Amino acid sequence: MLFLEYPKCLTCKKAKNFLESKGADYEDRHIVENNPTAEELKQWHEMSGLDIKKFFNTSGMLYKSMNLKDKLPQMSLEEKYRLLATDGMLVKRPILINGDKVLTGFKEAEWAEVI
Numbered sequence: 602m603l604f605l606e607y608p609k610c611l612t613c614k615k616a617k618n619f620l621e622s623k624g625a626d627y628e629d630r631h632i633v634e635n636n637p638t639a640e641e642l643k644q645w646h647e648m649s650g651l652d653i654k655k656f657f658n659t660s661g662m663l664y665k666s667m668n669l670k671d672k673l674p675q676m677s678l679e680e681k682y683r684l685l686a687t688d689g690m691l692v693k694r695p696i697l698i699n700g701d702k703v704l705t706g707f708k709e710a711e712w713a714e715v716i
Contacts, residue, residue: 602627602716605637605696607689616695616707625716632696633689639682645696646682649703653681656693656705663690 604627606613620627646653658664685691693705702715
């Protein structure tokens with residue numbers, strides 16, 4: 602499993618504690634220091650079946666300061682992948698990838714089904 606997190610994020614801390622409490626074996630990746638590439642984001646998005654907006658940190662300061670709420674509807678999917686790949690603070694976190702399952706954000710019941 603791959604676990605992408607921002608260590609200062611409280612939700613990420615909860616998710617990490619959950620994984621550790623379940624004895625899950627995972628690779629930990631700092632989402633800002635090692636931001637996902639556009640190719641990774643495209644692959645995860647396609648595997649997830651989620652709307653691309655679920656990969657954006659819509660409550661983040663960077664998202665708001667860039668007025669992405671208004672800009673995203675006019676952008677192509679490829680442009681959105683490239684934008685997400687520019688800064689880990691734009692990406693919804695945590696992200697969990699286990700095989701062909703991809704989850705964004707932390708909902709304990711969803712994560713319990715995937716690990």
